[in-house]
Amino acid sequence: TQLLEQSPQFLSIQEGENLTVYCNSSSVFSSLQWYRQEPGEGPVLLVTVVTGGEVKKLKRLTFQFGDARKDSSLHITAAQPGDTGLYLCAGAGGSGGGADGLTFGKGTHLIIQP
Amino acid sequence: EPEVTQTPSHQVTQMGQEVILRCVPISNHLYFYWYRQILGQKVEFLVSFYNNEISEKSEIFDDQFSVERPDGSNFTLKIRSTKLEDSAMYFCASSPLAGAYNEQFFGPGTRLTVL
Numbered sequence: 001t002q003l004l005e006q007s008p009q010f011l012s013i014q015e016g017e018n019l020t021v022y023c024n025s026s027s028v029f030s031s032l033q034w035y036r037q038e039p040g041e042g043p044v045l046l047v048t049v050v051t052g053g054e055v056k057k058l059k060r061l062t063f064q065f066g067d068a069r070k071d072s073s074l075h076i077t078a079a080q081p082g083d084t085g086l087y088l089c090a091g092a093g094g095s096g097g098g099a100d101g102l103t104f105g106k107g108t109h110l111i112i113q114p
Numbered sequence: 115e116p117e118v119t120q121t122p123s124h125q126v127t128q129m130g131q132e133v134i135l136r137c138v139p140i141s142n143h144l145y146f147y148w149y150r151q152i153l154g155q156k157v158e159f160l161v162s163f164y165n166n167e168i169s170e171k172s173e174i175f176d177d178q179f180s181v182e183r184p185d186g187s188n189f190t191l192k193i194r195s196t197k198l199e200d201s202a203m204y205f206c207a208s209s210p211l212a213g214a215y216n217e218q219f220f221g222p223g224t225r226l227t228v229l
Contacts, residue, residue, distance in 0.1 A: 030213060030214035031214040031215065031216075033217065033218070035220075040203075040223075040225075041222055041223065042118075042205050042220035042221050042222045042223045043157065043205070043220045044220070045217060045218070045219060045220075048215070048217045050214045050215065088156075088157065090157070090218075092213075092214060092216055099145040099146075099147070099162035099163070099164045099169040099170060099209070099212050099216065100162070100170065100212075100213070100216060101147060101149075101159030101160075101161075101162050101170055101172060102147075102149075102157075102159060102218060103159070104156045104157040104158070104159075105156065106155075106156045107156065
Protein backbone atom coordinates (compact mmCIF):
# COMPACT_ATOMS: atom_id res chain seq x y z
CA THR A 1 0.00 0.00 0.00
CA GLN A 2 1.40 3.35 -1.01
CA LEU A 3 1.15 6.14 1.56
CA LEU A 4 1.88 9.85 1.32
CA GLU A 5 2.63 11.79 4.47
CA GLN A 6 2.22 15.53 4.39
CA SER A 7 3.75 17.91 6.89
CA PRO A 8 2.96 20.06 8.62
CA GLN A 9 -0.74 19.29 8.98
CA PHE A 10 -1.49 22.88 9.94
CA LEU A 11 0.49 26.03 9.31
CA SER A 12 -0.45 29.58 10.18
CA ILE A 13 1.92 32.39 9.22
CA GLN A 14 1.89 36.11 8.58
CA GLU A 15 1.49 37.66 5.17
CA GLY A 16 4.83 38.15 3.45
CA GLU A 17 6.57 35.17 5.07
CA ASN A 18 7.96 32.21 3.16
CA LEU A 19 6.95 28.62 3.84
CA THR A 20 7.62 25.08 2.72
CA VAL A 21 5.32 22.08 3.00
CA TYR A 22 6.42 18.52 2.45
CA CYS A 23 5.05 15.35 0.95
CA ASN A 24 6.94 12.15 1.76
CA SER A 25 6.61 8.47 0.98
CA SER A 26 8.62 5.28 1.12
CA SER A 27 7.21 4.38 -2.30
CA VAL A 28 8.29 5.52 -5.74
CA PHE A 29 5.70 7.34 -7.82
CA SER A 30 5.68 7.79 -11.59
CA SER A 31 4.47 11.33 -11.03
CA LEU A 32 3.23 13.55 -8.27
CA GLN A 33 0.50 16.14 -8.45
CA TRP A 34 -0.26 19.06 -6.16
CA TYR A 35 -3.82 20.21 -5.68
CA ARG A 36 -5.54 22.92 -3.73
CA GLN A 37 -8.95 22.21 -2.22
CA GLU A 38 -11.44 24.70 -0.83
CA PRO A 39 -14.07 23.55 1.70
CA GLY A 40 -16.91 21.65 0.00
CA GLU A 41 -15.25 21.74 -3.42
CA GLY A 42 -13.19 19.41 -5.58
CA PRO A 43 -9.37 19.47 -5.69
CA VAL A 44 -7.96 21.91 -8.23
CA LEU A 45 -4.79 20.81 -10.00
CA LEU A 46 -1.82 23.13 -9.49
CA VAL A 47 1.08 21.22 -11.02
CA THR A 48 2.39 17.79 -12.01
CA VAL A 49 6.02 16.75 -11.56
CA VAL A 50 7.30 13.70 -13.38
CA THR A 51 11.09 13.61 -13.49
CA GLY A 52 13.24 13.05 -10.41
CA GLY A 53 14.75 16.37 -9.33
CA GLU A 54 12.29 18.35 -11.40
CA VAL A 55 11.47 21.89 -10.28
CA LYS A 56 8.40 23.76 -11.49
CA LYS A 57 7.39 27.31 -10.70
CA LEU A 58 3.91 28.76 -10.68
CA LYS A 59 4.24 32.46 -9.84
CA ARG A 60 5.25 32.50 -6.13
CA LEU A 61 4.89 28.72 -5.77
CA THR A 62 7.85 26.41 -6.38
CA PHE A 63 7.35 22.66 -6.58
CA GLN A 64 10.15 20.12 -6.43
CA PHE A 65 10.13 16.36 -7.01
CA GLY A 66 12.74 14.40 -5.10
CA ASP A 67 15.56 12.72 -7.01
CA ALA A 68 14.23 9.28 -6.08
CA ARG A 69 10.63 10.27 -6.92
CA LYS A 70 9.50 9.45 -3.39
CA ASP A 71 8.96 12.95 -2.05
CA SER A 72 8.05 16.48 -3.04
CA SER A 73 7.94 19.94 -1.60
CA LEU A 74 5.93 23.10 -2.16
CA HIS A 75 7.58 26.40 -1.34
CA ILE A 76 5.60 29.63 -1.26
CA THR A 77 7.43 32.93 -1.35
CA ALA A 78 5.92 36.04 0.20
CA ALA A 79 2.68 34.32 1.16
CA GLN A 80 -0.57 36.24 0.70
CA PRO A 81 -3.99 35.77 2.33
CA GLY A 82 -5.25 34.42 -0.99
CA ASP A 83 -2.90 31.45 -0.56
CA THR A 84 -4.99 30.25 2.37
CA GLY A 85 -6.36 26.77 1.72
CA LEU A 86 -5.80 23.03 1.89
CA TYR A 87 -2.86 21.81 -0.19
CA LEU A 88 -2.88 18.17 -1.22
CA CYS A 89 -0.22 16.06 -2.82
CA ALA A 90 -1.19 12.97 -4.80
CA GLY A 91 0.99 10.32 -6.35
CA ALA A 92 0.34 8.27 -9.46
CA GLY A 93 1.20 4.57 -9.30
CA GLY A 94 4.75 3.38 -9.66
CA SER A 95 4.05 1.29 -12.72
CA GLY A 96 3.56 4.42 -14.80
CA GLY A 97 1.04 2.75 -17.00
CA GLY A 98 -2.68 2.63 -17.36
CA ALA A 99 -5.33 4.72 -15.67
CA ASP A 100 -3.69 4.76 -12.26
CA GLY A 101 -5.69 5.96 -9.33
CA LEU A 102 -4.02 8.67 -7.30
CA THR A 103 -2.87 8.17 -3.72
CA PHE A 104 -3.58 11.32 -1.76
CA GLY A 105 -1.97 12.72 1.36
CA LYS A 106 -4.10 14.16 4.14
CA GLY A 107 -3.08 17.68 3.20
CA THR A 108 -1.61 20.78 4.77
CA HIS A 109 -4.07 23.38 6.05
CA LEU A 110 -2.44 26.73 5.36
CA ILE A 111 -3.62 30.02 6.87
CA ILE A 112 -2.02 33.28 5.86
CA GLN A 113 -2.89 36.05 8.24
CA PRO A 114 -2.99 39.65 6.96
CA GLU B 115 -12.10 26.49 -19.85
CA PRO B 116 -13.51 22.94 -20.01
CA GLU B 117 -14.38 21.43 -16.67
CA VAL B 118 -15.80 18.27 -15.13
CA THR B 119 -19.39 18.65 -13.97
CA GLN B 120 -21.28 16.51 -11.46
CA THR B 121 -24.93 16.13 -10.53
CA PRO B 122 -26.57 16.33 -8.13
CA SER B 123 -24.50 18.55 -5.86
CA HIS B 124 -26.17 17.02 -2.83
CA GLN B 125 -28.04 13.70 -2.51
CA VAL B 126 -29.86 12.54 0.59
CA THR B 127 -31.03 8.94 0.71
CA GLN B 128 -32.25 6.31 3.12
CA MET B 129 -30.04 3.39 4.05
CA GLY B 130 -30.56 0.50 1.68
CA GLN B 131 -31.62 2.66 -1.25
CA GLU B 132 -29.82 2.79 -4.58
CA VAL B 133 -28.19 6.00 -5.73
CA ILE B 134 -26.68 7.02 -9.03
CA LEU B 135 -24.15 9.82 -9.13
CA ARG B 136 -23.58 11.46 -12.48
CA CYS B 137 -20.54 13.06 -14.04
CA VAL B 138 -19.77 14.68 -17.37
CA PRO B 139 -16.00 14.45 -17.91
CA ILE B 140 -14.03 16.91 -20.02
CA SER B 141 -14.99 16.14 -23.62
CA ASN B 142 -11.67 14.99 -25.13
CA HIS B 143 -10.53 13.03 -22.07
CA LEU B 144 -10.27 9.27 -22.26
CA TYR B 145 -9.72 8.18 -18.65
CA PHE B 146 -12.31 8.56 -15.93
CA TYR B 147 -12.16 8.13 -12.20
CA TRP B 148 -14.27 8.15 -9.07
CA TYR B 149 -12.94 9.13 -5.65
CA ARG B 150 -14.58 9.67 -2.31
CA GLN B 151 -13.73 11.83 0.67
CA ILE B 152 -15.31 11.11 4.01
CA LEU B 153 -15.67 14.27 6.08
CA GLY B 154 -12.33 15.22 7.61
CA GLN B 155 -10.43 12.44 5.87
CA LYS B 156 -8.26 12.19 2.81
CA VAL B 157 -9.41 11.69 -0.75
CA GLU B 158 -9.57 7.98 -1.58
CA PHE B 159 -9.46 6.34 -5.00
CA LEU B 160 -12.40 4.11 -5.91
CA VAL B 161 -12.14 3.15 -9.57
CA SER B 162 -10.71 4.09 -12.94
CA PHE B 163 -12.35 3.48 -16.31
CA TYR B 164 -11.01 3.38 -19.83
CA ASN B 165 -12.30 2.11 -23.13
CA ASN B 166 -15.63 1.12 -21.59
CA GLU B 167 -14.19 -1.06 -18.89
CA ILE B 168 -12.76 -0.82 -15.41
CA SER B 169 -9.03 -0.30 -15.49
CA GLU B 170 -8.24 -0.36 -11.79
CA LYS B 171 -10.28 -0.49 -8.58
CA SER B 172 -9.53 -0.17 -4.90
CA GLU B 173 -10.60 -2.37 -2.00
CA ILE B 174 -13.38 0.12 -1.27
CA PHE B 175 -15.00 -0.57 -4.64
CA ASP B 176 -16.85 -3.75 -3.72
CA ASP B 177 -19.87 -5.43 -5.30
CA GLN B 178 -22.16 -2.65 -4.08
CA PHE B 179 -20.53 -0.24 -6.50
CA SER B 180 -20.66 -0.15 -10.27
CA VAL B 181 -19.69 2.32 -12.96
CA GLU B 182 -21.03 2.91 -16.42
CA ARG B 183 -20.56 5.17 -19.38
CA PRO B 184 -24.07 4.96 -20.82
CA ASP B 185 -23.43 7.38 -23.67
CA GLY B 186 -20.65 9.50 -25.11
CA SER B 187 -20.71 12.10 -22.39
CA ASN B 188 -21.91 10.73 -19.05
CA PHE B 189 -20.03 8.62 -16.51
CA THR B 190 -22.01 7.26 -13.58
CA LEU B 191 -21.34 5.68 -10.21
CA LYS B 192 -24.08 3.48 -8.78
CA ILE B 193 -24.28 2.34 -5.19
CA ARG B 194 -26.81 -0.49 -5.02
CA SER B 195 -27.72 -0.56 -1.34
CA THR B 196 -26.36 2.41 0.53
CA LYS B 197 -24.96 2.15 4.05
CA LEU B 198 -24.45 4.86 6.62
CA GLU B 199 -20.70 4.69 6.03
CA ASP B 200 -21.18 5.57 2.35
CA SER B 201 -21.88 9.15 3.42
CA ALA B 202 -19.10 11.19 1.83
CA MET B 203 -18.20 13.60 -0.95
CA TYR B 204 -17.84 11.73 -4.23
CA PHE B 205 -15.59 13.24 -6.84
CA CYS B 206 -15.39 12.39 -10.50
CA ALA B 207 -12.16 13.10 -12.37
CA SER B 208 -10.95 12.75 -15.92
CA SER B 209 -7.59 12.82 -17.66
CA PRO B 210 -6.48 12.96 -21.29
CA LEU B 211 -3.51 10.66 -20.87
CA ALA B 212 -2.47 7.62 -18.88
CA GLY B 213 0.66 6.78 -16.98
CA ALA B 214 2.90 9.42 -15.46
CA TYR B 215 1.18 12.21 -17.34
CA ASN B 216 -2.34 11.33 -16.21
CA GLU B 217 -3.12 14.76 -14.86
CA GLN B 218 -6.53 14.33 -13.31
CA PHE B 219 -9.07 17.12 -13.29
CA PHE B 220 -11.72 16.91 -10.63
CA GLY B 221 -15.35 17.88 -10.58
CA PRO B 222 -17.00 19.85 -7.75
CA GLY B 223 -18.30 16.70 -6.10
CA THR B 224 -21.59 15.24 -4.94
CA ARG B 225 -22.24 15.23 -1.23
CA LEU B 226 -24.02 11.96 -0.40
CA THR B 227 -25.81 11.74 2.92
CA VAL B 228 -27.19 8.35 3.94
CA LEU B 229 -29.75 8.44 6.75
